[in-house]
Amino acid sequence: MRVELVWSPAAGDVQHRWLALPEGVTLGAALAGCSDFMADQTLPLDALRVGIWGRPRPLDTPLRERDRIEVYRPLTVDPKEARRLRYAKRGQRIVSRHRPG
Numbered sequence: 516m517r518v519e520l521v522w523s524p525a526a527g528d529v530q531h532r533w534l535a536l537p538e539g540v541t542l543g544a545a546l547a548g549c550s551d552f553m554a555d556q557t558l559p560l561d562a563l564r565v566g567i568w569g570r571p572r573p574l575d576t577p578l579r580e581r582d583r584i585e586v587y588r589p590l591t592v593d594p595k596e597a598r599r600l601r602y603a604k605r606g607q608r609i610v611s612r613h614r615p616g
Contacts, residue, residue, distance in 0.1 A: 516579075517535055519582070540577070542576045542577075566585050566587065567584060
């Protein structure tokens with residue numbers, strides 16, 4: 516069975532691997548079996564947020580053919596705070612086309 520593994524060790528750096536795995540393997544076993552992925556990790560597997568096709572899943576989830584495993588990095592800045600910082604730097608109101616101004 517083949518599954519896709521995608522992770523981002525740093526901002527702007529996305530890694531992608533296709534893994535050939537036996538039937539019935541779990542999400543955690545697939546991650547532990549990828550040496551490239553494990554070399555990039557500083558956290559233990561149970562501390563990571565992972566998902567399949569954009570939906571968070573536990574590590575004991577069995578995988579299916581052509582699943583896309585995604586490893587999510589923690590946010591470094593709160594999205595609301597990032598918007599405030601962009602506003603302060605720009606010095607003018609951010610206008611949205613979706614809201615009457």
